[in-house]
Amino acid sequence: MTKAETLLPGSAEPDAPGTAVAPPTEERFVISVENLGKRYMIGKSAGAPVQILPDIGWAFRRITPGGRRKVAAQNEADTLWALKDINFTIRPGERVGVIGRNGAGKSTLLKVLSRVTYPTDGRARVRGRLTALLEVGTGFSGVLTGRENIYLNANMHGLGRAEVDERVDEIIDFAEVRRFIDTPLRFYSSGMRSRLAFAVAAHLEPDALLLDEVLAVGDIAFQKKCLERMQDITQGSQALIFVSHSMDSIIRYCDRCLWIDAGRLRMDGPAAEVAEAYVGEVMGLKSQVRLPESVQPPPHL
Protein backbone atom coordinates (compact mmCIF):
# COMPACT_ATOMS: atom_id res chain seq x y z
CA MET A 1 0.00 0.00 0.00
CA THR A 2 2.95 2.29 0.50
CA LYS A 3 3.77 1.87 -3.17
CA ALA A 4 1.11 4.40 -3.98
CA GLU A 5 2.81 7.02 -1.89
CA THR A 6 6.20 6.62 -3.44
CA LEU A 7 4.70 7.00 -6.89
CA LEU A 8 3.93 10.61 -6.14
CA PRO A 9 6.51 12.02 -3.78
CA GLY A 10 5.25 15.58 -4.25
CA SER A 11 1.84 14.77 -2.83
CA ALA A 12 2.98 15.24 0.74
CA GLU A 13 3.72 18.92 0.19
CA PRO A 14 0.77 20.78 -1.22
CA ASP A 15 2.58 23.92 -2.25
CA ALA A 16 5.87 22.38 -3.28
CA PRO A 17 7.26 24.37 -6.20
CA GLY A 18 6.97 22.72 -9.55
CA THR A 19 4.27 20.18 -8.68
CA ALA A 20 1.65 22.02 -10.70
CA VAL A 21 1.32 25.23 -12.62
CA ALA A 22 -0.86 26.58 -9.84
CA PRO A 23 -1.80 30.23 -9.74
CA PRO A 24 0.42 32.25 -7.39
CA THR A 25 -2.33 32.95 -4.85
CA GLU A 26 -4.53 30.30 -3.28
CA GLU A 27 -7.43 30.14 -5.66
CA ARG A 28 -10.93 29.88 -4.32
CA PHE A 29 -12.06 26.34 -4.95
CA VAL A 30 -14.48 23.81 -3.58
CA ILE A 31 -12.85 20.76 -5.08
CA SER A 32 -9.33 20.55 -6.34
CA VAL A 33 -8.21 17.30 -7.91
CA GLU A 34 -4.52 16.72 -8.54
CA ASN A 35 -3.16 13.79 -10.53
CA LEU A 36 -5.83 11.56 -9.10
CA GLY A 37 -5.57 7.88 -9.92
CA LYS A 38 -7.44 4.79 -8.82
CA ARG A 39 -6.23 1.31 -9.55
CA TYR A 40 -8.29 -1.81 -9.26
CA MET A 41 -7.01 -5.33 -9.29
CA ILE A 42 -8.84 -7.51 -11.74
CA GLY A 43 -8.66 -11.10 -12.90
CA LYS A 44 -6.82 -13.57 -10.71
CA SER A 45 -5.71 -11.11 -8.05
CA ALA A 46 -9.23 -9.87 -7.50
CA GLY A 47 -10.47 -13.35 -6.73
CA ALA A 48 -7.66 -13.97 -4.27
CA PRO A 49 -8.51 -13.89 -0.59
CA VAL A 50 -8.37 -10.50 1.06
CA GLN A 51 -4.92 -10.20 2.53
CA ILE A 52 -5.36 -8.84 6.01
CA LEU A 53 -2.60 -10.65 7.80
CA PRO A 54 0.44 -11.78 5.85
CA ASP A 55 0.77 -15.54 5.66
CA ILE A 56 3.89 -17.60 5.08
CA GLY A 57 3.25 -18.17 1.38
CA TRP A 58 2.74 -14.45 0.91
CA ALA A 59 6.04 -13.65 2.59
CA PHE A 60 7.87 -16.40 0.68
CA ARG A 61 6.65 -15.12 -2.69
CA ARG A 62 7.94 -11.67 -1.85
CA ILE A 63 11.32 -12.64 -0.46
CA THR A 64 12.58 -14.98 -3.17
CA PRO A 65 13.69 -13.16 -6.35
CA GLY A 66 11.75 -15.48 -8.67
CA GLY A 67 8.65 -15.06 -6.56
CA ARG A 68 8.95 -11.29 -6.64
CA ARG A 69 9.21 -11.21 -10.40
CA LYS A 70 6.15 -13.40 -10.66
CA VAL A 71 4.16 -11.26 -8.26
CA ALA A 72 5.16 -8.09 -10.10
CA ALA A 73 4.24 -9.53 -13.48
CA GLN A 74 0.94 -10.80 -12.16
CA ASN A 75 0.15 -7.44 -10.57
CA GLU A 76 0.96 -5.64 -13.79
CA ALA A 77 -1.31 -7.89 -15.80
CA ASP A 78 -4.14 -7.66 -13.33
CA THR A 79 -4.12 -3.90 -12.96
CA LEU A 80 -6.84 -1.66 -14.19
CA TRP A 81 -6.52 2.08 -13.81
CA ALA A 82 -10.12 3.15 -13.43
CA LEU A 83 -8.85 6.72 -13.14
CA LYS A 84 -5.48 8.08 -14.14
CA ASP A 85 -3.93 11.54 -13.92
CA ILE A 86 -7.17 13.38 -13.40
CA ASN A 87 -6.77 17.11 -12.80
CA PHE A 88 -9.46 19.72 -12.41
CA THR A 89 -10.64 22.44 -10.08
CA ILE A 90 -14.20 23.30 -9.25
CA ARG A 91 -14.99 26.78 -7.94
CA PRO A 92 -17.94 27.80 -5.80
CA GLY A 93 -21.17 28.08 -7.73
CA GLU A 94 -20.03 25.95 -10.66
CA ARG A 95 -22.31 23.25 -11.94
CA VAL A 96 -20.29 20.57 -13.58
CA GLY A 97 -21.58 17.61 -15.54
CA VAL A 98 -19.59 14.41 -15.89
CA ILE A 99 -20.11 12.28 -18.96
CA GLY A 100 -18.47 9.25 -20.44
CA ARG A 101 -19.29 5.76 -21.58
CA ASN A 102 -20.11 2.93 -19.21
CA GLY A 103 -17.02 1.87 -17.32
CA ALA A 104 -15.13 5.05 -18.18
CA GLY A 105 -14.58 5.84 -14.51
CA LYS A 106 -17.34 8.34 -13.75
CA SER A 107 -18.66 6.45 -10.75
CA THR A 108 -15.16 5.75 -9.50
CA LEU A 109 -14.50 9.48 -9.58
CA LEU A 110 -17.58 10.14 -7.47
CA LYS A 111 -16.66 7.35 -5.09
CA VAL A 112 -13.20 8.76 -4.56
CA LEU A 113 -14.46 12.31 -4.11
CA SER A 114 -17.12 11.17 -1.68
CA ARG A 115 -14.51 9.14 0.23
CA VAL A 116 -16.37 5.89 -0.20
CA THR A 117 -13.14 4.51 -1.60
CA TYR A 118 -9.53 5.62 -1.53
CA PRO A 119 -7.45 6.89 -4.41
CA THR A 120 -4.33 4.95 -5.33
CA ASP A 121 -2.51 8.01 -6.55
CA GLY A 122 -2.58 11.78 -6.28
CA ARG A 123 -5.01 13.62 -4.11
CA ALA A 124 -8.13 15.70 -3.96
CA ARG A 125 -8.90 18.60 -1.68
CA VAL A 126 -12.39 19.52 -0.65
CA ARG A 127 -13.27 22.78 1.09
CA GLY A 128 -16.31 22.57 3.29
CA ARG A 129 -18.84 19.78 3.42
CA LEU A 130 -19.25 17.55 0.43
CA THR A 131 -22.34 15.40 0.13
CA ALA A 132 -22.54 12.60 -2.35
CA LEU A 133 -25.88 11.12 -3.26
CA LEU A 134 -24.84 7.87 -4.82
CA GLU A 135 -28.18 6.57 -3.65
CA VAL A 136 -31.17 8.29 -2.10
CA GLY A 137 -32.27 7.11 1.34
CA THR A 138 -29.10 5.28 2.30
CA GLY A 139 -29.51 3.48 5.59
CA PHE A 140 -33.27 3.86 5.80
CA SER A 141 -34.63 1.32 8.22
CA GLY A 142 -38.14 -0.07 8.16
CA VAL A 143 -38.38 -0.37 11.93
CA LEU A 144 -37.62 3.30 12.55
CA THR A 145 -40.23 6.01 12.16
CA GLY A 146 -40.07 8.57 9.40
CA ARG A 147 -38.71 11.14 11.81
CA GLU A 148 -36.00 8.81 13.12
CA ASN A 149 -35.01 7.97 9.57
CA ILE A 150 -34.64 11.66 8.78
CA TYR A 151 -32.16 11.95 11.62
CA LEU A 152 -30.32 8.77 10.69
CA ASN A 153 -30.00 9.69 7.04
CA ALA A 154 -29.01 13.29 7.67
CA ASN A 155 -26.49 12.28 10.35
CA MET A 156 -25.03 9.84 7.88
CA HIS A 157 -24.37 12.69 5.50
CA GLY A 158 -22.53 14.59 8.19
CA LEU A 159 -25.18 16.80 9.79
CA GLY A 160 -25.17 17.10 13.56
CA ARG A 161 -28.32 16.63 15.62
CA ALA A 162 -28.78 20.36 16.14
CA GLU A 163 -28.55 20.97 12.42
CA VAL A 164 -31.20 18.34 11.76
CA ASP A 165 -33.40 19.84 14.49
CA GLU A 166 -33.40 23.11 12.56
CA ARG A 167 -34.47 21.50 9.30
CA VAL A 168 -36.68 18.63 10.32
CA ASP A 169 -39.97 20.50 9.93
CA GLU A 170 -39.02 21.81 6.54
CA ILE A 171 -38.06 18.31 5.44
CA ILE A 172 -41.34 16.83 6.62
CA ASP A 173 -43.32 19.49 4.75
CA PHE A 174 -41.28 19.10 1.60
CA ALA A 175 -41.87 15.34 1.64
CA GLU A 176 -45.59 15.84 2.38
CA VAL A 177 -45.61 13.07 4.97
CA ARG A 178 -46.51 14.95 8.14
CA ARG A 179 -49.43 12.65 9.01
CA PHE A 180 -47.20 9.58 8.91
CA ILE A 181 -44.01 10.99 10.32
CA ASP A 182 -44.17 8.94 13.52
CA THR A 183 -45.15 5.74 11.73
CA PRO A 184 -42.47 3.13 11.07
CA LEU A 185 -41.11 3.38 7.56
CA ARG A 186 -42.16 -0.12 6.57
CA PHE A 187 -45.75 1.09 6.40
CA TYR A 188 -44.84 3.79 3.89
CA SER A 189 -45.62 3.44 0.21
CA SER A 190 -42.62 3.47 -2.07
CA GLY A 191 -43.60 6.94 -3.24
CA MET A 192 -43.65 8.27 0.31
CA ARG A 193 -40.32 6.65 0.97
CA SER A 194 -38.62 8.24 -2.01
CA ARG A 195 -40.21 11.62 -1.28
CA LEU A 196 -38.86 11.46 2.25
CA ALA A 197 -35.45 10.35 1.04
CA PHE A 198 -35.26 13.13 -1.48
CA ALA A 199 -36.50 15.71 1.01
CA VAL A 200 -33.61 14.88 3.30
CA ALA A 201 -31.15 15.01 0.42
CA ALA A 202 -32.50 18.37 -0.67
CA HIS A 203 -32.00 19.91 2.75
CA LEU A 204 -28.44 18.85 3.43
CA GLU A 205 -27.11 22.16 2.08
CA PRO A 206 -23.56 21.03 1.39
CA ASP A 207 -20.81 23.15 -0.12
CA ALA A 208 -20.43 20.60 -2.87
CA LEU A 209 -23.06 18.17 -4.03
CA LEU A 210 -22.32 15.05 -6.06
CA LEU A 211 -25.18 13.33 -7.84
CA ASP A 212 -24.93 10.02 -9.60
CA GLU A 213 -28.08 9.76 -11.68
CA VAL A 214 -30.04 9.17 -8.50
CA LEU A 215 -32.72 11.31 -9.99
CA ALA A 216 -33.39 8.76 -12.68
CA VAL A 217 -35.98 7.16 -10.43
CA GLY A 218 -39.57 8.25 -10.08
CA ASP A 219 -41.94 9.71 -12.60
CA ILE A 220 -41.26 12.74 -14.76
CA ALA A 221 -42.97 15.17 -12.41
CA PHE A 222 -40.87 13.93 -9.51
CA GLN A 223 -37.66 14.13 -11.50
CA LYS A 224 -38.51 17.65 -12.51
CA LYS A 225 -39.20 18.65 -8.91
CA CYS A 226 -35.88 17.17 -7.84
CA LEU A 227 -33.88 18.84 -10.55
CA GLU A 228 -35.50 22.19 -9.93
CA ARG A 229 -34.76 21.92 -6.26
CA MET A 230 -31.18 21.00 -7.07
CA GLN A 231 -30.94 24.04 -9.26
CA ASP A 232 -32.34 26.22 -6.48
CA ILE A 233 -29.91 25.00 -3.90
CA THR A 234 -26.96 25.42 -6.20
CA GLN A 235 -27.83 29.00 -7.07
CA GLY A 236 -25.52 30.30 -4.38
CA SER A 237 -21.94 29.41 -3.78
CA GLN A 238 -22.47 25.67 -3.72
CA ALA A 239 -20.95 23.53 -6.40
CA LEU A 240 -22.74 20.69 -8.14
CA ILE A 241 -21.24 17.67 -9.84
CA PHE A 242 -23.74 15.72 -11.82
CA VAL A 243 -23.04 12.41 -13.50
CA SER A 244 -25.53 11.61 -16.20
CA HIS A 245 -26.06 9.90 -19.50
CA SER A 246 -28.67 12.43 -20.44
CA MET A 247 -27.03 15.13 -22.56
CA ASP A 248 -30.25 17.06 -22.30
CA SER A 249 -29.97 17.32 -18.49
CA ILE A 250 -26.27 18.09 -18.70
CA ILE A 251 -26.76 20.98 -21.10
CA ARG A 252 -29.78 22.25 -19.20
CA TYR A 253 -28.42 22.13 -15.64
CA CYS A 254 -24.67 22.38 -15.98
CA ASP A 255 -22.45 25.15 -17.25
CA ARG A 256 -19.32 23.07 -17.50
CA CYS A 257 -18.71 19.45 -18.37
CA LEU A 258 -15.99 16.87 -17.89
CA TRP A 259 -15.69 14.01 -20.33
CA ILE A 260 -14.03 10.96 -18.85
CA ASP A 261 -12.77 8.40 -21.31
CA ALA A 262 -11.04 5.17 -20.24
CA GLY A 263 -10.10 6.64 -16.88
CA ARG A 264 -8.63 9.83 -18.27
CA LEU A 265 -9.99 13.34 -18.51
CA ARG A 266 -10.63 13.65 -22.21
CA MET A 267 -12.19 17.07 -22.30
CA ASP A 268 -13.12 19.87 -19.93
CA GLY A 269 -15.08 22.87 -21.12
CA PRO A 270 -18.49 24.46 -21.59
CA ALA A 271 -21.26 21.89 -21.23
CA ALA A 272 -22.75 22.27 -24.70
CA GLU A 273 -19.39 21.98 -26.43
CA VAL A 274 -18.27 18.91 -24.55
CA ALA A 275 -21.63 17.22 -24.90
CA GLU A 276 -21.59 17.86 -28.63
CA ALA A 277 -18.11 16.44 -29.04
CA TYR A 278 -19.04 13.41 -26.96
CA VAL A 279 -22.23 12.72 -28.86
CA GLY A 280 -20.36 13.21 -32.09
CA GLU A 281 -17.80 10.60 -31.24
CA VAL A 282 -20.19 8.10 -29.75
CA MET A 283 -22.47 8.32 -32.75
CA GLY A 284 -19.47 7.73 -34.97
CA LEU A 285 -20.21 10.85 -36.98
CA LYS A 286 -16.71 12.09 -36.48
CA SER A 287 -13.90 9.61 -36.36
CA GLN A 288 -11.46 12.15 -34.97
CA VAL A 289 -12.50 14.90 -32.65
CA ARG A 290 -10.67 18.09 -33.43
CA LEU A 291 -11.41 20.62 -30.81
CA PRO A 292 -8.89 23.11 -29.48
CA GLU A 293 -8.81 21.85 -25.91
CA SER A 294 -9.67 18.24 -26.46
CA VAL A 295 -6.51 16.55 -25.31
CA GLN A 296 -4.67 19.21 -23.37
CA PRO A 297 -5.76 19.97 -19.86
CA PRO A 298 -7.74 23.18 -19.55
CA PRO A 299 -5.71 26.39 -19.30
CA HIS A 300 -6.31 27.06 -15.61
CA LEU A 301 -4.50 23.91 -14.59
Add this chain to the structure above:
Amino acid sequence: MTSKMQIKETVIEPNRPLGFSDIAEVFRYRGLLWSMTVRRFRDDLADLQLGVIWFVARPLLMLAVFTMWRNLSGANMGVDMSYPTYLYSGLILWFYFTEAVQNTAGAVQRDAGLIRKVYFPRLISPLTAVLAPLTALAVASIPLVVIMVFTATVPDWKILLLPVVLFQAALLAFGLGCLFAALSVNSNDWDRALGLALYIGLFISPVIFSPTLLAESRGYWVYHLNPMAGTLVALRSTLEADMAFPVQEFAYSAGFTVVSIFGGFFLFQRLERALLDRL
Protein backbone atom coordinates in the same frame (compact mmCIF):
# COMPACT_ATOMS: atom_id res chain seq x y z
CA MET B 1 -7.11 32.23 4.08
CA THR B 2 -8.05 34.30 7.11
CA SER B 3 -11.57 34.88 5.84
CA LYS B 4 -12.07 31.14 5.49
CA MET B 5 -10.95 30.13 8.92
CA GLN B 6 -14.03 28.08 9.66
CA ILE B 7 -14.12 26.27 6.33
CA LYS B 8 -12.66 22.85 6.84
CA GLU B 9 -10.49 21.41 4.15
CA THR B 10 -10.56 17.67 3.63
CA VAL B 11 -7.66 16.07 1.86
CA ILE B 12 -8.38 12.80 0.10
CA GLU B 13 -5.17 10.85 -0.23
CA PRO B 14 -4.06 7.28 -0.64
CA ASN B 15 -3.14 5.23 2.40
CA ARG B 16 -3.90 7.69 5.13
CA PRO B 17 -3.09 6.04 8.43
CA LEU B 18 -5.76 5.96 11.07
CA GLY B 19 -4.91 8.67 13.55
CA PHE B 20 -6.29 10.95 16.19
CA SER B 21 -8.11 12.98 13.58
CA ASP B 22 -10.34 9.95 13.06
CA ILE B 23 -11.27 9.95 16.72
CA ALA B 24 -12.08 13.65 16.46
CA GLU B 25 -14.18 12.89 13.42
CA VAL B 26 -16.11 10.20 15.27
CA PHE B 27 -16.90 12.87 17.84
CA ARG B 28 -18.19 15.20 15.13
CA TYR B 29 -20.40 12.38 13.89
CA ARG B 30 -21.71 11.55 17.36
CA GLY B 31 -25.25 12.18 16.12
CA LEU B 32 -24.79 9.36 13.65
CA LEU B 33 -23.29 7.12 16.31
CA TRP B 34 -26.45 7.63 18.33
CA SER B 35 -28.81 7.12 15.37
CA MET B 36 -27.03 3.97 14.24
CA THR B 37 -27.03 2.56 17.75
CA VAL B 38 -30.76 3.19 18.03
CA ARG B 39 -31.31 1.63 14.63
CA ARG B 40 -29.34 -1.44 15.53
CA PHE B 41 -31.11 -1.81 18.84
CA ARG B 42 -34.51 -1.43 17.24
CA ASP B 43 -33.63 -3.88 14.46
CA ASP B 44 -32.78 -6.42 17.13
CA LEU B 45 -36.07 -5.83 18.91
CA ALA B 46 -38.20 -5.83 15.77
CA ASP B 47 -40.99 -8.42 15.78
CA LEU B 48 -40.37 -9.45 19.37
CA GLN B 49 -43.71 -9.30 21.16
CA LEU B 50 -42.10 -9.88 24.52
CA GLY B 51 -39.36 -7.38 23.77
CA VAL B 52 -37.10 -6.70 26.69
CA ILE B 53 -38.27 -9.84 28.55
CA TRP B 54 -35.72 -11.69 26.42
CA PHE B 55 -32.91 -9.60 27.83
CA VAL B 56 -33.55 -10.91 31.33
CA ALA B 57 -34.86 -14.40 30.56
CA ARG B 58 -31.51 -15.99 29.78
CA PRO B 59 -29.51 -14.76 32.79
CA LEU B 60 -32.43 -15.34 35.16
CA LEU B 61 -32.97 -18.93 33.97
CA MET B 62 -29.28 -19.68 34.18
CA LEU B 63 -29.22 -18.15 37.63
CA ALA B 64 -31.99 -20.54 38.67
CA VAL B 65 -30.28 -23.59 37.17
CA PHE B 66 -26.81 -22.94 38.57
CA THR B 67 -28.09 -21.97 42.01
CA MET B 68 -30.11 -25.16 42.09
CA TRP B 69 -27.09 -27.28 41.15
CA ARG B 70 -24.96 -25.63 43.74
CA ASN B 71 -27.53 -26.00 46.50
CA LEU B 72 -28.31 -29.64 45.67
CA SER B 73 -24.67 -30.68 45.38
CA GLY B 74 -23.28 -28.46 48.11
CA ALA B 75 -20.40 -27.64 45.77
CA ASN B 76 -17.79 -25.11 46.89
CA MET B 77 -17.68 -22.26 44.41
CA GLY B 78 -15.12 -20.31 46.39
CA VAL B 79 -17.49 -17.34 46.50
CA ASP B 80 -17.47 -15.39 49.74
CA MET B 81 -20.30 -13.03 48.90
CA SER B 82 -23.97 -13.56 48.07
CA TYR B 83 -23.85 -16.29 45.42
CA PRO B 84 -26.90 -15.11 43.42
CA THR B 85 -25.40 -11.61 43.17
CA TYR B 86 -22.02 -13.04 42.19
CA LEU B 87 -23.49 -15.36 39.59
CA TYR B 88 -26.08 -13.03 38.09
CA SER B 89 -23.74 -10.05 37.76
CA GLY B 90 -21.15 -12.30 36.12
CA LEU B 91 -23.69 -13.73 33.71
CA ILE B 92 -24.98 -10.40 32.47
CA LEU B 93 -21.50 -8.98 31.97
CA TRP B 94 -20.39 -12.12 30.17
CA PHE B 95 -23.44 -12.06 27.91
CA TYR B 96 -22.82 -8.41 27.14
CA PHE B 97 -19.23 -9.23 26.29
CA THR B 98 -20.24 -12.14 24.05
CA GLU B 99 -22.78 -10.04 22.20
CA ALA B 100 -20.42 -7.10 21.77
CA VAL B 101 -17.51 -9.19 20.44
CA GLN B 102 -19.68 -11.07 18.00
CA ASN B 103 -21.48 -7.95 16.80
CA THR B 104 -18.19 -6.15 16.29
CA ALA B 105 -16.74 -9.08 14.39
CA GLY B 106 -19.68 -8.92 11.98
CA ALA B 107 -20.16 -5.15 11.93
CA VAL B 108 -18.32 -4.23 8.77
CA GLN B 109 -19.94 -7.00 6.77
CA ARG B 110 -23.31 -6.05 8.19
CA ASP B 111 -22.93 -2.39 7.28
CA ALA B 112 -21.22 -3.09 3.95
CA GLY B 113 -24.23 -1.77 2.04
CA LEU B 114 -23.93 1.60 3.75
CA ILE B 115 -20.17 1.76 3.64
CA ARG B 116 -20.25 1.41 -0.12
CA LYS B 117 -22.75 4.19 -0.59
CA VAL B 118 -21.90 6.95 1.80
CA TYR B 119 -18.89 8.19 3.68
CA PHE B 120 -18.94 8.28 7.44
CA PRO B 121 -16.15 7.55 9.91
CA ARG B 122 -15.80 3.81 9.58
CA LEU B 123 -15.12 3.33 13.26
CA ILE B 124 -18.79 4.17 13.85
CA SER B 125 -19.76 0.74 12.61
CA PRO B 126 -17.89 -1.38 15.20
CA LEU B 127 -18.51 1.24 17.89
CA THR B 128 -22.24 0.86 17.30
CA ALA B 129 -21.83 -2.87 17.72
CA VAL B 130 -20.30 -2.35 21.13
CA LEU B 131 -22.79 0.31 22.27
CA ALA B 132 -26.07 -1.28 21.19
CA PRO B 133 -25.89 -4.29 23.58
CA LEU B 134 -25.36 -1.89 26.49
CA THR B 135 -29.12 -1.38 26.49
CA ALA B 136 -29.67 -5.07 27.08
CA LEU B 137 -27.10 -4.94 29.86
CA ALA B 138 -28.90 -1.98 31.44
CA VAL B 139 -32.24 -3.78 31.34
CA ALA B 140 -30.68 -6.96 32.75
CA SER B 141 -29.24 -4.88 35.61
CA ILE B 142 -32.69 -4.19 37.04
CA PRO B 143 -33.08 -7.76 38.41
CA LEU B 144 -29.52 -7.43 39.73
CA VAL B 145 -30.59 -4.55 41.97
CA VAL B 146 -33.53 -6.63 43.20
CA ILE B 147 -31.23 -9.59 43.90
CA MET B 148 -28.80 -7.35 45.77
CA VAL B 149 -31.58 -5.98 47.93
CA PHE B 150 -32.91 -9.44 48.77
CA THR B 151 -29.49 -10.88 49.54
CA ALA B 152 -28.45 -7.78 51.49
CA THR B 153 -25.39 -7.14 49.30
CA VAL B 154 -24.08 -3.69 50.13
CA PRO B 155 -21.54 -1.93 47.94
CA ASP B 156 -19.17 0.73 49.24
CA TRP B 157 -17.21 3.50 47.48
CA LYS B 158 -15.80 0.89 45.07
CA ILE B 159 -19.07 1.07 43.14
CA LEU B 160 -17.66 4.24 41.64
CA LEU B 161 -15.26 1.98 39.74
CA LEU B 162 -18.13 0.16 38.05
CA PRO B 163 -18.12 2.43 34.96
CA VAL B 164 -14.38 1.85 34.62
CA VAL B 165 -14.89 -1.90 34.64
CA LEU B 166 -17.69 -1.70 32.08
CA PHE B 167 -15.64 0.62 29.90
CA GLN B 168 -12.74 -1.80 29.94
CA ALA B 169 -15.02 -4.71 29.01
CA ALA B 170 -16.50 -2.70 26.12
CA LEU B 171 -13.07 -1.70 24.80
CA LEU B 172 -11.82 -5.26 25.08
CA ALA B 173 -14.86 -6.46 23.15
CA PHE B 174 -14.12 -3.83 20.51
CA GLY B 175 -10.47 -4.83 20.14
CA LEU B 176 -11.13 -8.56 20.01
CA GLY B 177 -14.11 -8.04 17.72
CA CYS B 178 -11.96 -6.16 15.22
CA LEU B 179 -9.34 -8.88 15.38
CA PHE B 180 -11.88 -11.57 14.60
CA ALA B 181 -13.50 -9.45 11.91
CA ALA B 182 -10.16 -9.33 10.13
CA LEU B 183 -9.46 -13.02 10.65
CA SER B 184 -12.84 -14.23 9.50
CA VAL B 185 -12.81 -12.44 6.15
CA ASN B 186 -11.37 -15.45 4.39
CA SER B 187 -12.70 -18.35 6.35
CA ASN B 188 -15.66 -19.07 8.53
CA ASP B 189 -13.50 -21.19 10.82
CA TRP B 190 -12.63 -18.16 12.91
CA ASP B 191 -16.27 -17.36 13.33
CA ARG B 192 -16.89 -20.81 14.72
CA ALA B 193 -13.78 -20.65 16.87
CA LEU B 194 -14.95 -17.35 18.34
CA GLY B 195 -18.40 -18.74 19.09
CA LEU B 196 -16.88 -21.77 20.78
CA ALA B 197 -14.38 -19.71 22.77
CA LEU B 198 -17.12 -17.43 24.05
CA TYR B 199 -19.33 -20.39 24.97
CA ILE B 200 -16.58 -22.22 26.81
CA GLY B 201 -15.45 -18.92 28.28
CA LEU B 202 -18.73 -18.71 30.18
CA PHE B 203 -17.77 -21.85 32.11
CA ILE B 204 -14.08 -21.27 32.63
CA SER B 205 -14.11 -17.53 33.37
CA PRO B 206 -14.99 -16.42 36.89
CA VAL B 207 -18.72 -16.33 36.17
CA ILE B 208 -20.03 -19.38 38.02
CA PHE B 209 -17.19 -19.90 40.48
CA SER B 210 -14.50 -17.72 41.97
CA PRO B 211 -10.78 -17.93 41.20
CA THR B 212 -10.09 -17.96 44.96
CA LEU B 213 -10.40 -21.73 44.48
CA LEU B 214 -7.02 -21.49 42.76
CA ALA B 215 -5.54 -18.93 45.12
CA GLU B 216 -2.89 -21.23 46.59
CA SER B 217 -1.79 -22.88 43.37
CA ARG B 218 0.52 -21.66 40.64
CA GLY B 219 -2.39 -22.02 38.25
CA TYR B 220 -3.81 -18.76 39.64
CA TRP B 221 -1.83 -16.56 37.27
CA VAL B 222 -2.19 -18.87 34.34
CA TYR B 223 -5.90 -18.68 34.96
CA HIS B 224 -5.75 -14.90 34.89
CA LEU B 225 -4.22 -14.83 31.43
CA ASN B 226 -7.86 -14.75 30.38
CA PRO B 227 -8.33 -10.97 30.04
CA MET B 228 -11.93 -11.18 31.23
CA ALA B 229 -10.94 -12.84 34.53
CA GLY B 230 -9.70 -9.61 36.10
CA THR B 231 -12.71 -7.74 34.73
CA LEU B 232 -15.23 -10.15 36.19
CA VAL B 233 -13.61 -10.25 39.65
CA ALA B 234 -13.34 -6.46 39.61
CA LEU B 235 -17.03 -6.23 38.78
CA ARG B 236 -17.97 -8.21 41.88
CA SER B 237 -15.73 -6.18 44.12
CA THR B 238 -17.56 -3.03 43.02
CA LEU B 239 -20.81 -4.60 44.18
CA GLU B 240 -19.69 -6.04 47.52
CA ALA B 241 -18.08 -3.89 50.20
CA ASP B 242 -16.16 -6.76 51.78
CA MET B 243 -14.41 -7.78 48.58
CA ALA B 244 -11.07 -6.14 47.81
CA PHE B 245 -10.51 -4.70 44.35
CA PRO B 246 -8.20 -7.05 42.40
CA VAL B 247 -5.67 -4.39 41.46
CA GLN B 248 -3.05 -6.57 39.77
CA GLU B 249 -5.54 -8.75 37.95
CA PHE B 250 -7.47 -5.76 36.66
CA ALA B 251 -4.26 -4.00 35.64
CA TYR B 252 -3.43 -7.00 33.46
CA SER B 253 -6.90 -6.90 31.89
CA ALA B 254 -6.54 -3.19 31.21
CA GLY B 255 -3.11 -3.67 29.66
CA PHE B 256 -4.39 -6.47 27.47
CA THR B 257 -7.25 -4.20 26.43
CA VAL B 258 -4.91 -1.41 25.36
CA VAL B 259 -2.91 -3.85 23.24
CA SER B 260 -6.06 -5.28 21.70
CA ILE B 261 -7.36 -1.80 20.89
CA PHE B 262 -4.23 -0.88 18.97
CA GLY B 263 -4.15 -4.23 17.22
CA GLY B 264 -7.84 -3.94 16.51
CA PHE B 265 -7.51 -0.41 15.05
CA PHE B 266 -4.71 -1.54 12.78
CA LEU B 267 -6.52 -4.64 11.55
CA PHE B 268 -9.79 -2.81 11.19
CA GLN B 269 -8.21 -0.28 8.91
CA ARG B 270 -6.69 -2.95 6.70
CA LEU B 271 -9.96 -4.83 6.61
CA GLU B 272 -11.88 -1.77 5.59
CA ARG B 273 -9.54 -0.94 2.74
CA ALA B 274 -9.46 -4.49 1.49
CA LEU B 275 -13.25 -4.74 1.51
CA LEU B 276 -13.84 -1.38 -0.11
CA ASP B 277 -12.00 -2.34 -3.25
CA ARG B 278 -13.97 -5.48 -3.81
CA LEU B 279 -17.01 -3.81 -5.23
